[in-house]
Amino acid sequence: MKVGLIGGTGGMGEGFALRWSSKHDILVGSRDVQKAKDAANNYLRTAQNFYGDQMNGNIIGDENLAIARKSDILLLSIHYENIEDTCKRLSNHLSDDCIVISPIVPMKRTQSGFVYTPIEDAKRSAAETVAAHLESFRIVASFHTISEARLKNLHESLDSDTFVCGDDKDALVTVNNLISEIPGLRHIYLGPLSIAYQAEILTPMLLNSAHRNKIKNPGIRIV
Ligand SMILES: NC(=O)c1ccc[n+]([C@@H]2O[C@H](COP(=O)([O-])OP(=O)(O)OC[C@H]3O[C@@H](n4cnc5c(N)ncnc54)[C@H](OP(=O)(O)O)[C@@H]3O)[C@@H](O)[C@H]2O)c1
Numbered sequence: 001m002k003v004g005l006i007g008g009t010g011g012m013g014e015g016f017a018l019r020w021s022s023k024h025d026i027l028v029g030s031r032d033v034q035k036a037k038d039a040a041n042n043y044l045r046t047a048q049n050f051y052g053d054q055m056n057g058n059i060i061g062d063e064n065l066a067i068a069r070k071s072d073i074l075l076l077s078i079h080y081e082n083i084e085d086t087c088k089r090l091s092n093h094l095s096d097d098c099i100v101i102s103p104i105v106p107m108k109r110t111q112s113g114f115v116y117t118p119i120e121d122a123k124r125s126a127a128e129t130v131a132a133h134l135e136s137f138r139i140v141a142s143f144h145t146i147s148e149a150r151l152k153n154l155h156e157s158l159d160s161d162t163f164v165c166g167d168d169k170d171a172l173v174t175v176n177n178l179i180s181e182i183p184g185l186r187h188i189y190l191g192p193l194s195i196a197y198q199a200e201i202l203t204p205m206l207l208n209s210a211h212r213n214k215i216k217n218p219g220i221r222i223v
Pocket of ligand 1: 006007008009010012029030031032035036076077078079080085104143144145146147148
């Protein structure tokens with residue numbers, strides 16, 4: 001499968017590229033072609049060192065729109081503020097059956113701690129904002145509470161759960177399989193995309209509790 005990472009040069013993009021390149025071809029996207037190629041080359045070196053002969057995928061970099069055209073799965077590794085502009089640019093470039101993944105968490109830091117901004121600003125969740133701009137595509141929301149540091153460290157098991165929201169059964173199965181390929185990560189179905197805010201809002205909660213209780217790289221596990 002070809003997995004495209006829009007904004008793949010960022011922290012989460014690096015983690016997904018490293019984890020999924022053992023099986024899949026990873027297309028690292030950026031607004032800047034050279035930045036994408038440099039990041040992809042760095043990720044490839046790390047992945048090849050770790051997986052050796054067991055690595056079945058490749059990692060290449062290109063401009064966001066170019067990778068969107070080739071992707072079976074497209075993960076939006078960008079911030080909430082950039083959804084509208086990015087999705088408008090992407091919408092005419094995705095293949096009809098492309099599955100779009102949103103790990104996006106709208107939040108900001110205030111004097112009280114991290115807060116979930118759609119509540120304060122009376123706006124839509126990140127997942128619903130993506131869906132509004134990519135109407136004809138299957139959207140799945142997940143990975144909101146994954147620690148970037150743990151995701152990037154190939155020697156570490158995630159040892160946590162991630163909630164999954166979406167409206168298309170086949171898309172959910174595909175994304176669940178990708179989740180299961182990351183060691184120690186379990187998918188927990190939460191419901192339709194309309195309640196993805198319940199997964200997104202966990203991230204500021206998790207970060208506040210981690211900061212105030214000195215917990216490093218926190219995650220969530222349902223027992
Ligand atoms: N970090 C975490 O632990 C974590 C955990 C769970 C979920 N998330 C969510 O995952 C998403 C990515 O997080 P991250 O930590 O990887 O962020 P990041 O390191 O800041 O990377 C975001 C990427 O977005 C791109 N970008 C910046 N400005 C842009 C613009 N105006 N338009 C389009 N693209 C732009 C950049 O790529 P180019 O400059 O190369 O285009 C950048 O590499 C966020 O929504 C975050 O809420 C993060």
